Amino acid sequence: MGNIIPLHGNPHSTTQELLPWYVNGTLDAHERQIVDEHLLVCAECRAELESESRMANAFARLADEALPGPPARLPVPKARAGRTRWPFRTTAAPVRFALIAASQLLIVAASIGLYANLATSTASDYHALSAPAAPRPAGNVIAVFRPDVSEQILRATLRLAGARIVDGPTTADAYVLAVSPDRVDAAVASLRAQPSVVLVQPIGTDKSR
Amino acid sequence: MTQDPRREGETGAAGGDLRLLALLRAGHLSAFESLYRLYQPRLGRFVLHLVRRAGTAEEVVNDTMMVLWNKPDSFQGQSKLSTWLFAIAYRKAIRARLGEDEPVDDSVVPELPDEEAVPDRDFARKRAATLLRAAIDDLSPDHRAVVHLTYFQGASYREIADIMGCPTDTVKTRMFHARRHLKQKLDGELADWL
Numbered sequence: 362m363g364n365i366i367p368l369h370g371n372p373h374s375t376t377q378e379l380l381p382w383y384v385n386g387t388l389d390a391h392e393r394q395i396v397d398e399h400l401l402v403c404a405e406c407r408a409e410l411e412s413e414s415r416m417a418n419a420f421a422r423l424a425d426e427a428l429p430g431p432p433a434r435l436p437v438p439k440a441r442a443g444r445t446r447w448p449f450r451t452t453a454a455p456v457r458f459a460l461i462a463a464s465q466l467l468i469v470a471a472s473i474g475l476y477a478n479l480a481t482s483t484a485s486d487y488h489a490l491s492a493p494a495a496p497r498p499a500g501n502v503i504a505v506f507r508p509d510v511s512e513q514i515l516r517a518t519l520r521l522a523g524a525r526i527v528d529g530p531t532t533a534d535a536y537v538l539a540v541s542p543d544r545v546d547a548a549v550a551s552l553r554a555q556p557s558v559v560l561v562q563p564i565g566t567d568k569s570r
Numbered sequence: 571m572t573q574d575p576r577r578e579g580e581t582g583a584a585g586g587d588l589r590l591l592a593l594l595r596a597g598h599l600s601a602f603e604s605l606y607r608l609y610q611p612r613l614g615r616f617v618l619h620l621v622r623r624a625g626t627a628e629e630v631v632n633d634t635m636m637v638l639w640n641k642p643d644s645f646q647g648q649s650k651l652s653t654w655l656f657a658i659a660y661r662k663a664i665r666a667r668l669g670e671d672e673p674v675d676d677s678v679v680p681e682l683p684d685e686e687a688v689p690d691r692d693f694a695r696k697r698a699a700t701l702l703r704a705a706i707d708d709l710s711p712d713h714r715a716v717v718h719l720t721y722f723q724g725a726s727y728r729e730i731a732d733i734m735g736c737p738t739d740t741v742k743t744r745m746f747h748a749r750r751h752l753k754q755k756l757d758g759e760l761a762d763w764l
Contacts, residue, residue, distance in 0.1 A: 378742045379727075381749065387726030416752065420721035423699050511724065 372399040376406045380413045386513035414517035421514055422556050500527045500537030501545055504552055505560040508534070514557045522551040537564070587651040595642045602639050609635065609652070612723060613659045619718045620663040620711050630666050634659040649732055656723070657733045660715060667711060698756070705755035713748040716741055 376399045382388050383396045400406055502524065506515060519525065523544055529536035540548040545563050552561040587608075593601035610631055617634075618627040637644070637658055645654050706714060715734060719725040727745070731738045 378746065381720050381745055382727050385720055385724050385726075387724065387729075412753070413749075416749070417721060419698065419702055419756075422695065423702055424722055513724070 373403060373406065376400065376403070377409060380406075380409055381417075384410070384413050384417045384513055384517050386511070386516065410517070411521060414514075414521055417514060417517065418556055421511070500539050501542065501564060502538040502540055502549060502552070503535050503562050503564050504538055504558055505535045507557050507559055510557045518552065518555045518557050521555075522548040524548050524552065535560075584650050584652075588647075591638075591642060591645065591651060594639065602635075605638065606635055609655055612652075613655060615722060616656060616715075616718055617659055617663045619706065619714050620660070621667050622707075626666050626669075627663075630659060630662045633662055650729070653725075653729050653732050656719070656725075657735070660733050661735075664711065701756055702752075705752050708755065709748055709751060713744050713751070716744045717748045717752070720745065 372395055376383075376396045379388060379392055379396055383393065388396065400410060504524075506518075510518075519538070522538075522540065524538040524540045526536050527539045531537070538548075538552075549561055549563055552558045587605070590601045590605050594605065613631045613634060614627060617630045618624065621627050621630060634655060638655065645651060649657075706717060709717060712734070716730055719730045719733065720727075725733070727738055727741045730741045734741070
């Protein structure tokens with residue numbers, strides 16, 4: 362009974378209805394397929410997806426900020442234990458994140474140049490037997506995401522930018538993305554604008570090839 | 571029907587919950603302590619969106635966790651432990667809210683930070699965050715619960731229906747109205763998040 366799909370509406374209204382859970386990654390495979398297929402043909406729903414992704418980003422950011430829950434004072438389970446006071450303190454997550462992000466920035470900034478050289482030097486040595494005419498999509502953007510980013514936000518971010526992951530994580534936890542060569546600047550701008558992205562940088566694509 | 575592969579991670583987390591629950595049932599206080607550490611922050615933020623007052627929220631969360639300690643066998647494994655706990659917390663929060671006669675405690679909503687020395691971009695984001703919080707606060711408790719569970723807890727609409735004890739279509743309808751409200755309130759402001 363858990364797999365009943367709400368088909369009383371058309372794909373458009375179903376998609377509109379399901380987008381929040383499409384973005385948070387909790388739809389089942391069949392529902393995702395309905396939404397995926399409809400998004401391909403409906404500009405209105407693609408715009409709505411963008412809006413929904415922004416909303417999810419806004420909430421994700423809000424969650425990072427100090428919106429405190431009630432203080433963590435563990436109740437004393439009287440019936441099954443003695444009177445003890447347990448001094449719990451919540452961890453300062455934003456501080457932790459800032460330290461991680463800062464260390465990642467240093468590592469990645471140092472390794473981007475190295476990776477760009479590596480990518481161009483190895484690409485020319487590689488030939489796919491099955492695809493002689495169409496070159497494999499080479500990575501042309503490198504990006505680092507926040508360490509605590511959720512899969513659904515990551516997915517929405519990549520979709521918005523029209524980017525696909527083609528390599529990574531590197532030793533510096535960076536990902537190599539492929540975007541259409543004529544959309545690199547737009548994709549970089551889109552990624553750079555996302556709170557879920559710590560760092561984004563185009564890497565050496567040889568357009569004359 | 572094959573299991574959604576994305577559920578595997580949840581199975582891992584749920585498996586950890588169940589191991590702790592088994593220890594708790596055997597009377598291990600440390601297992602309760604671990605579950606409390608896991609769920610107190612999540613339940614706390616959820617309940618705080620429903621009852622608004624920190625003191626009431628703390629009581630609701632602790633009452634919820636005490637159900638787990640005192641009556642662990644009332645969880646029969648028909649849902650995830652998290653869904654069961656959120657459902658208890660939701661019911662307790664709704665009841666507690668009825669007892670909250672006093673006006674909303676504005677101190678729950680953090681004030682804007684000192685504007686001095688805050689970069690413009692940061693300031694714009696803080697402003698957007700404040701507006702978003704205010705927009706969430708304007709929602710009815712039922713709408714707020716759906717929004718919170720979806721965006722903060724990453725719950726599916728089926729889990730939300732289980733937690734709130736309502737049909738899945740009701741969850742979708744509430745979300746539809748809640749999103750419309752949030753968009754109206756945040757008209758143009760969401761651009762500051764990008």
